[in-house]
Amino acid sequence: MPLELVTIPALSDNYTYLLHDAKSGATACIDVPEADPILAELSKRGWSLTEIWLTHHHHDHIGGVDGLLAAHDAKVTGATADIHRLPPLNREVADGDVFMFGGEEVTVLDVSGHTNGHIAFSLPGSGYAFTADSLMALGCGRLFEGTAPQMWDSLQKLAALDPDTVICSGHEYTQANAKFAITIDPDNADLKDRIARINSARDRNEPTVPSTLAEELATNPFLRAADPEIQAQLDMIGEDPVDVFAEIRTRKDHF
Numbered sequence: 227m228p229l230e231l232v233t234i235p236a237l238s239d240n241y242t243y244l245l246h247d248a249k250s251g252a253t254a255c256i257d258v259p260e261a262d263p264i265l266a267e268l269s270k271r272g273w274s275l276t277e278i279w280l281t282h283h284h285h286d287h288i289g290g291v292d293g294l295l296a297a298h299d300a301k302v303t304g305a306t307a308d309i310h311r312l313p314p315l316n317r318e319v320a321d322g323d324v325f326m327f328g329g330e331e332v333t334v335l336d337v338s339g340h341t342n343g344h345i346a347f348s349l350p351g352s353g354y355a356f357t358a359d360s361l362m363a364l365g366c367g368r369l370f371e372g373t374a375p376q377m378w379d380s381l382q383k384l385a386a387l388d389p390d391t392v393i394c395s396g397h398e399y400t401q402a403n404a405k406f407a408i409t410i411d412p413d414n415a416d417l418k419d420r421i422a423r424i425n426s427a428r429d430r431n432e433p434t435v436p437s438t439l440a441e442e443l444a445t446n447p448f449l450r451a452a453d454p455e456i457q458a459q460l461d462m463i464g465e466d467p468v469d470v471f472a473e474i475r476t477r478k479d480h481f
């Protein structure tokens with residue numbers, strides 16, 4: 227039986243996720259903006275939280291850890307690189323590490339850029355990747371600590387996953403990202419279709435995440451820095467995709 231994924235909105239525009247293995251009863255929570263909506267979902271479903279996986283140290287991703295631990299006996303996993311600014315960890319991980327959850331392999335990817343030490347969790351078996359503030363729906367995280375080449379490398383790791391991978395990212399920024407993306411990639415029919423779907427989802431107050439890697443590859447300008455049409459739009463034909471990515475990131479910062 228495949229792992230069950232639940233998407234939970236939290237704070238003003240964050241998302242957190244539950245991953246549940248019906249067979250063993252194991253349940254993981256990926257990032258903890260605040261405890262209350264997660265506790266409510268667990269109790270509604272009758273699930274006990276067994277694991278907490280943290281992608282990075284920002285408060286809107288770890289702020290509810292203590293609240294969850296007060297109610298559930300869960301083991302906390304996070305990056306060794308961030309141990310000084312994460313809640314106490316039961317399992318430290320680094321790029322390339324693999325651990326098991328619900329009979330499936332979970333691979334840790336270092337996806338630094340937004341912060342140094344930001345990690346993603348990839349489950350090739352059920353096809354989920356938890357990317358938080360690295361690869362986001364139609365966007366990528368702002369470069370608070372890392373450099374453009376670092377984020378480009380991180381995005382390339384995620385872009386190499388199976389295109390059917392379900393991308394579980396950390397925020398509802400998609401509509402704002404769409405307004406920017408169309409300025410970089412105005413003739414992209416897939417992007418126009420996706421924007422229409424995004425707008426109707428938001429009109430119904432529905433999340434625009436998770437997305438799929440295939441959608442992101444076709445429409446996310448931050449993954450498309452090597453695309454000739456985008457390079458032409460930016461007057462950067464034939465230039466190094468890292469530089470094109472850096473230009474797109476800078477434009478977004480000032481959009």
Ligand SMILES: [Zn+2]
Nearest residue numbers: 282284340359
């Ligand atoms: Zn963040």
